[in-house]
Amino acid sequence: MSEGTCPRVAVSLGNGEGEHTDAAAFAFDFAVPVDTPLVATDAGTVTHLFANTRSGEPCWTGGGPECANKANFVTPRHEDGTATHYRHLNAVMVEAGQGVPRRAAIGLSGATGVAAGPHAHVARQADCGLSQCPSMRCGSPTSATTGCR
Numbered sequence: 001m002s003e004g005t006c007p008r009v010a011v012s013l014g015n016g017e018g019e020h021t022d023a024a025a026f027a028f029d030f031a032v033p034v035d036t037p038l039v040a041t042d043a044g045t046v047t048h049l050f051a052n053t054r055s056g057e058p059c060w061t062g063g064g065p066e067c068a069n070k071a072n073f074v075t076p077r078h079e080d081g082t083a084t085h086y087r088h089l090n091a092v093m094v095e096a097g098q099g100v101p102r103r104a105a106i107g108l109s110g111a112t113g114v115a116a117g118p119h120a121h122v123a124r125q126a127d128c129g130l131s132q133c134p135s136m137r138c139g140s141p142t143s144a145t146t147g148c149r
């Protein structure tokens, strides 16, 4: 795919509904086929990742609450003190501590963990020191300089 020819994908914003409640209230779900390369929305340093759920395991293709801690993910922290959480990955393509430029591939999408189907869960969030922190709403004072562009 050449630059500038992004495929059209369905995007949903939970806004506190469905799976997106509490900390994930402002996360986005991008409906993309499995193994779609995901690129970093902003430059950062990988502070958290999980890549231990493998093909053939029960939580590889999505599952119930028992799969809550089985979603492969990457969380780079950005210079402005926020972070972005990418979840349900089939493959993680970066390592902890690695610097990631904007638009660099960080992983391949999938449906690992609690997922009704293949999609990329992406949330810009405050950095609370954990992999998943409160997601930020575009336009909020704390997100004025973040991914809302």
Ligand SMILES: [Zn+2]
Binding pocket: 019, 020, 027, 028, 029, 120, 121, 122
């Ligand atoms: Zn989601």
